[in-house]
Amino acid sequence: MPYTTILFYVLAFITVVSAVVVVFNKNVIHSAFSLFFALFAVSGIFVLLRADFIAITQIMIYVGGILILLLFGVMLTTKITDIELRSKNLNTIPGIIFTVGIISILVFIITSTKWHVKAPVVNEETVSQIGKMLLTNYLLPFEIASIVLLVALIGSAMFARRIKD
Amino acid sequence: MENIFTQWFGNSLLTYILIPVPILVYVSVFALYAVLAERKVSAWMQNRIGPNRTDKFGLLQTILDGLKLVQKEIVNPTRSDKLYFRMAPFIVFTAAFMGYAVLPFSSVFMGVNLNIGLFYFFSITSLGVVGVLMAGWASNNKYSLYGAMRTVAQIVSYEIPTALSAIVVVMLTGTLSMNNYALAQSGGIFNWFIFGGPGDIYKIILIPIMVISVVILFISTLAETNRTPFDLTEADSELVAGVHIEYSGMLFAMFFFAEYAQMFAVSGVIATLFLGGWQSPFGDLIPFLNTPVFQVLWFLGKGLFLVFVQIWLRWTLPRVRIDQLMTMCWKYLIPITLVNLFLVGLYMLIFK
Numbered sequence: 001m002p003y004t005t006i007l008f009y010v011l012a013f014i015t016v017v018s019a020v021v022v023v024f025n026k027n028v029i030h031s032a033f034s035l036f037f038a039l040f041a042v043s044g045i046f047v048l049l050r051a052d053f054i055a056i057t058q059i060m061i062y063v064g065g066i067l068i069l070l071l072f073g074v075m076l077t078t079k080i081t082d083i084e085l086r087s088k089n090l091n092t093i094p095g096i097i098f099t100v101g102i103i104s105i106l107v108f109i110i111t112s113t114k115w116h117v118k119a120p121v122v123n124e125e126t127v128s129q130i131g132k133m134l135l136t137n138y139l140l141p142f143e144i145a146s147i148v149l150l151v152a153l154i155g156s157a158m159f160a161r162r163i164k165d
Numbered sequence: 166m167e168n169i170f171t172q173w174f175g176n177s178l179l180t181y182i183l184i185p186v187p188i189l190v191y192v193s194v195f196a197l198y199a200v201l202a203e204r205k206v207s208a209w210m211q212n213r214i215g216p217n218r219t220d221k222f223g224l225l226q227t228i229l230d231g232l233k234l235v236q237k238e239i240v241n242p243t244r245s246d247k248l249y250f251r252m253a254p255f256i257v258f259t260a261a262f263m264g265y266a267v268l269p270f271s272s273v274f275m276g277v278n279l280n281i282g283l284f285y286f287f288s289i290t291s292l293g294v295v296g297v298l299m300a301g302w303a304s305n306n307k308y309s310l311y312g313a314m315r316t317v318a319q320i321v322s323y324e325i326p327t328a329l330s331a332i333v334v335v336m337l338t339g340t341l342s343m344n345n346y347a348l349a350q351s352g353g354i355f356n357w358f359i360f361g362g363p364g365d366i367y368k369i370i371l372i373p374i375m376v377i378s379v380v381i382l383f384i385s386t387l388a389e390t391n392r393t394p395f396d397l398t399e400a401d402s403e404l405v406a407g408v409h410i411e412y413s414g415m416l417f418a419m420f421f422f423a424e425y426a427q428m429f430a431v432s433g434v435i436a437t438l439f440l441g442g443w444q445s446p447f448g449d450l451i452p453f454l455n456t457p458v459f460q461v462l463w464f465l466g467k468g469l470f471l472v473f474v475q476i477w478l479r480w481t482l483p484r485v486r487i488d489q490l491m492t493m494c495w496k497y498l499i500p501i502t503l504v505n506l507f508l509v510g511l512y513m514l515i516f517k
Contacts, residue, residue, distance in 0.1 A: 003178035029302060033249060036295050052281055060288035063295065064324075068317060071298050075310070127281055127341055 008048055014041040032071050039063050053126045169273070184276060188265045196425040197227045199472060206473070207480045237414035242305060245411065249303035254412065254419035256296030261427040263289045268433045269344045271443045271460030282343035283335065286434060287328055290389070290427065294320050297408050300420075304411040312407030315487070316391060316398040322494045323388040329502035330382040333374070333509050334358050334438045343437055350441045353448025357441040367516045374505050374512075379439040381498050381505075383471070386431035388490070390424060393479040397487055432471035433464070440467045 018037040025031045039062045046055035134142045174180040201216065201223065208215025216223035241247055266289075267282035269275040279285055294317050301313020335341060337358065338349045350357050359375050361368035388395040399407030409420045436442060443460035445451070453459070485493070 003181070006178065030249075033295075033299060040292075052279065053284075056281055056285050056288050059292065060284075064288055064291040064321075068294055068298070068321060071295075071302075072314075072317070075298075075302060075314070125280055127284075128339075 004048055008045065011041045011044040011048070014038070015045070028074050029071070032067065032074060035070075036063060036067055039067065051126070053130060185262075185266070187274075188276060189262065192262060192265065192426045192429070193422070195429055196422045197231060199425045199428065199476075200227045200230075200421065202473070203476050203479070206476045210477075210480045231418065234414055234418045239414040239416055240411075242411050245305045246303040249299050250411075251416070253296045253300035253303060254416045254423070256299060257293045258419050258423040258426065260290060260293035260296060261423040261430065263292070264427070264430040264434075267343045268430065269347055269437060269442055270464050271457045272344065272347070273457040274461060275344060278342060278344045281341045283331060283341045283346075283434070283438075286343070286430075287324065287331075290430065291320065291324055293423065293427070300408045300412070304408070306411050308404045308406075309408050309410050312398050312404050312410075315404075316408065319391070319395065319398065319490065320389050322491065323385045326381055326385040326494060326498040326502050327389060329499065329506060330378045330385065331434075331438055333378045333505055334362075336506070336509050336513065337362055337371075343434075343442075346437050347442025347444055350444050351448065353450070354441070354446040356448070357439065357444070357446075359439040365516075367512075370512060370516075371509070374508050375439065377501065378505055379435065381502055382435055382438070383474075385494075385498060386435065387475060387478070388494070390427045390431060390475075392424075392428070392475055394482040394485050395490060396479075396484060397490060400484060428472055428475055429468055432468040432475070435471055436464060436467035442467075 015038050018034040018041070021034040022031045022038060025034065039058065043055040043058040043063075046052075046058060170180045170184050174183060204226070205215045205223070207213075216226040219225040219229055241250060264286050266276035267279050267286050269278075297316045298313050301309045301311075301316075304310075334346060338346060340346070340349075346358075350362065352363060354360070356363040359372075359379050361371035361375055364371075391398045398404075399409075404410075409417055412420065441463075443464040445454040445459060445463050447454055449455075454463075
């Protein structure tokens with residue numbers, strides 16, 4: 001077995017186990033820390049797919065940004081509101097029906113699709129290619145995303161300002 | 166280094182497990198002697214002698230300290246979260262150590278020549294934040310949590326000037342690979358990016374921009390490694406010791422290893438980006454000094470010099486307040502780096 005296959009199974013195992021912990025753990029902070037391992041292992045799978053830029057972006061945005069924000073939110077709000085943050089299981093029966101439905105559809109699609117296996121392409125300098133695509137073919141989505149982010153930034157800064165009475 | 170190891174051990178998993186070993190050995194030795202250097206430099210600055218009991222110059226001091234820490238019991242606070250309390254120091258150290266994967270020690274000795282090396286470095290080293298937060302929360306101590314919160318706020322804010330001041334070099338070279346930065350600065354000291362990089366006479370315009378960039382990069386990496394004057398995270402007069410209050414024995418030492426590992430890692434990045442990396446300052450005048458072994462020495466020399474400057478500043482400057490810290494980042498460093506970025510763009514438009 002080539003070592004990439006071994007690594008894939010290790011990473012997939014970590015992803016699935018920590019995702020299961022995220023869902024089933026009652027303590028929100030434990031869930032958030034497990035999410036860290038899940039996201040990190042997913043970025044490892046991206047590396048195995050030779051998508052290095054996406055892998056690092058995954059770490060930068062999800063682990064370095066969103067997860068930290070989430071942890072900060074959870075840690076700061078528990079002390080203020082005195083509400084113990086614990087996740088509960090609601091709507092068990094509809095949830096089970098829904099998940100079984102989705103899983104059966106996914107399994108059906110995965111087994112019935114003819115997968116085209118392609119030899120891996122060594123792609124040097126993915127960054128410059130992505131940059132050129134962003135500023136030529138995908139300029140409009142790029143600009144829209146940046147405007148949305150700018151609006152979010154200004155909005156959050158406005159909310160965070162001290163209101164003078 | 167990948168090529169050498171593949172030749173020796175073949176293309177197997179074992180090869181990739183063995184590649185980090187020499188770097189890990191280097192980091193351990195460096196961390197031990199950096200602690201000693203810190204104590205010695207502080208002693209000289211305060212007109213003391215410093216540790217001198219263990220060997221002639223106290224050379225064994227930190228090794229013995231390390232041995233003492235190995236023997237000590239690791240105490241779990243009663244109401245701490247056992248699993249995460251034990252796990253956190255390892256995450257902090259792993260994050261600091263993973264940055265070394267892309268540091269070019271010479272044109273041959275580097276973990277991996279990644280074509281997104283710089284981006285990888287900045288995102289991987291920010292992973293340590295999760296470990297710090299984990300340690301602060303799992304200790305179940307309010308001072309630990311305060312320390313962790315401060316660390317995270319500081320590191321997250323200072324990531325922006327760090328990345329923006331490094332982007333100046335990325336723009337001039339058009340690459341993200343760490344080895345290519347060193348390659349782009351070949352040909353002597355005046356081709357280093359602190360002096361505007363290789364180019365014709367017009368590069369004189371770049372020199373002030375580059376000097377400002379390197380100073381800002383140094384300041385913000387100093388803040389990211391939580392060194393004085395930005396050591397609010399372990400301000401002993403307010404927070405006892407920061408995140409590692411509850412830690413003892415080897416777990417406590419792991420935090421220190423991580424801090425010193427990160428100190429050299431960021432110094433190595435500054436050296437690679439602005440001070441020529443593994444290039445010899447004499448360029449092609451003395452080709453003998455640009456062979457791989459000497460390149461390692463040049464790289465280590467530049468890195469260790471910057472580490473010395475960090476230690477020097479620690480024992481010279483007082484600690485800043487939290488509002489001064491944030492003001493400096495958001496109101497001074499980020500606008501200046503943005504102006505720098507704009508000026509470099511203008512330069513490239515006109516002269517290239």
